[in-house]
Amino acid sequence: MSTVIHIEQISKSFIRNDREIVVLHNVNLEIESGSFVVLAGPSGCGKTTLLNIVAGLLPPDSGTVYYKGVPISGPRLEVGYLTQKDTLMPWRTVERNVEMPLEIRGIAASERRRRAAEFIRLVGLEGFEKLYPHELSGGMLRRASLARMLVTLPETLLMDEPFGALDAQLRLELQNELLSLWSRQRSSVLFVTHDLEEAIILGDRVVVLGTGGHIIADEPIALPRPRDAFHIRFRPEFTNLHRRLWDALMESRLQVQRQEVRL
Template sequence: MSAILRLESLSKQFVKDDLGIVALRDFTLEIEEAGFVTVLGRSGCGKSTMLNLLAGLIPPSSGTVTYRGEPIVRPRPEIGYLTQSDTLMPWRDVRRNIEMPMEIKGVPAPRRRERAAELIERVGLWGFERHYPRELSGGMRRRVSLARMLVGDPETLLLDEPFGALDAQLRTDLQAELLRLWEGSGQTVVFVTHDIEEALLLGDRVVVLGRLGRVVLDRKIDIPRPRAADEMRVDPGFVALHREMTAALAEGARS
């Protein structure tokens, strides 16, 4: 597989109260097309900054960020981004929230409704299309956000700890839903998390970051799919990988 995303010699510094705060320093990473990469790291290691750079929301201080060889200088329709926070429009119901990216692009109303209905069914929200965000549970709002990201058929999906605020069972359900939607799609996924088990259950490659985005470990995950959490927890290979990731996180925190 060829690399679809490249971050080369990347540094990002923010200014706060006349002080420079370094989020990433000399960071290099390649993401291959159609892969599912989980980026694992503790708070403050630059994971969200990396995604914001890949999404074209902020410019690098130095270095380059490219998509299929072209510099990323603004958000691109080929790249969908699901952030940690809930960004649904409270005055729009489920269907109209999902339709919004197509509405911005000028897609005709009949096609918008048709495509939104397809996604509503795929993410398990049939019957809730006229509900407003305040009437939905946290898990259902995440499903709406996921559908809204997918409605434009992006080639690449960026997800920033999308299920971190949910309870364990909902998180497991939505992890399975995401994998179901991804498998066979040909889409590239970059999934950021601080949870080792989530990283191993989802990714076919795990990149562990330390401070300032230092790559501590870049590991291919060969565990066959589907991966059931209850079964994996007692699998010797999974246990060994979990220990390796734990050690890598500890090393990243020290350095």
């Protein structure tokens, strides 16, 4: 496979109470085209910061991120980003929210409606097109946000703990929905989570980050596809993967705790 995202020697610091906090230090990572890569780790290990740099929303202090060999200097139309929080426009219906990225690109109204309807159906929101965000449940909001991200057919998806605020049943439903949609489009995915089960269920590869974005583990996930988010957890291979990655996650948490004590 060819490399779609190449992260080279990325460093990033922030100032807190007049002190420099190093969030990422000389991070290197490659994401292959069409792969589903999950970044896992505790809060404070730099997952979201790294994703924002890859999205072109945050400049690194040093180092470069390349997209298909070209340095990233800002957001790219080929890359979709689904954040932790819902960012639907409250004054727009589901249909109009999903249409918005197409409207920005100057797509004709009839084509916008056709494509929005297609993706609203794909995420299971058919019949709810005319509702406003305040009329939707948490799971429906996530589905609408997912449809809005996918409607432009992005080559690459960046997802920052998109299901973290949902209850366990809804999370499983949307994990299955995402797996189904990904199997159709085969976009490249960089997905951030702190949930190891979610990481193994979804990923071709799980990368566990420690302090400064240091890679503690980089584990291929050789579980068969297509996967069912509920039943895959009962395979013996899943248990073995979870044990190895759990040990790496515990090491990562200890690193982060030591850093917090020093601060």
